Amino acid sequence: KLAKLPYVKQLDEFDFEFQPSANKRKINELRTLGFLERSENVIFLGPPGVGKTHLAVGLAVEALKNGYTAYFLSAHELIAMIRENLSTGKIHRKIKALSKPGLLIIDEVGYAAMDDDIAHVFFQIISNRYEKGSIILTSNKSYGSWGEVFGNQVVATAILDRLLHHSTTINIKGDSYRIKEKKKAGFYN
Ligand code: ADP
Ligand code: MG
Structure with a gap:
């Protein structure tokens, strides 16, 4: 059902403590x-x-179990896809395809900066799905820094406006689980 998940993890495997x-x-x-x-x-x-x-x-797995379609890609992959198709006429078809799945996951927004052309296509993708299909997005950057992420404050504001209108934000502040696991294995002390 379109998944392409980077790994499969269940919500039940998450340690909320x-x-x-x-x-x-x-x-x-x-x-x-x-x-x-x-x-x-x-x-x-x-x-x-x-x-x-x-x-x-974990949420994508639940969605798939319940018959939704879900498509996962990293912001890095999305940017590469946009770059590849921007000069050819294919970008509109690609944008349209991304409006199809019930759930679109865009992972790791914020690591790679976007130039104006790419930010505009990103906006179109968000805009096409607005009130039609869900997006799960992850980012290492707080909303205040999205102007820098998208290289353009006006586009960033327009993206946030649509993205956040009907949304839940989960702001996770804490230690890296990867480092916890390394500590346990004795890497750090
Ligand atoms: P990121 O916030 O960078 O996306 P990940 O979700 O990829 O981090 O988490 C890194 C690794 O640690 C993954 O293997 C993930 O399953 C695991 N992990 C992170 N937090 C928890 C947690 N609270 N309980 C169990 N596993 C966790
Ligand atoms: Mg991640």
Whole structure:
């Protein structure tokens, strides 16, 4: 059903005691998939290793189990795809294809900066899905920095306006689970 997940993890495998700001109550609410029914968005913010991709994948797995279509790609892959198709006439078809799945996941927004052309296509993708299909997005950058991410404050504001109108933000503040695992294995002391 279109998945292309980077790895498969269940929500049940997530340790909420280790990461209290991941907000178990909100995740359990999202898990009922009402947000998909209402075409609402979910944004996971936070530094590396705090579980953003895990939770996005976990929700995608629930969506797939319940018969939704879901498509996962990293912002890096999305930018490469846009770059590849921008000069040819194919970009419109690609944008249209991204409006089809019930759930679109865009992972790791914020690591790669976007030039104006790419930011505009990104805006079109968000805009096409607005009130029609859900997006789960993860980012290491707080909303205040999205002007820099998209290289353009006007476009960033327009993207945030649509993305956040019907949405849940989960702001994860805590330690990296990867480093916890390394500590356990004795890498750090
Ligand atoms: P990021 O926030 O950088 O996307 P990930 O979600 O990829 O981080 O998490 C990094 C690794 O740690 C993954 O293997 C993920 O399954 C695991 N992980 C992160 N947080 C937790 C947690 N609270 N409980 C269990 N596993 C976790
Ligand atoms: Mg990640």
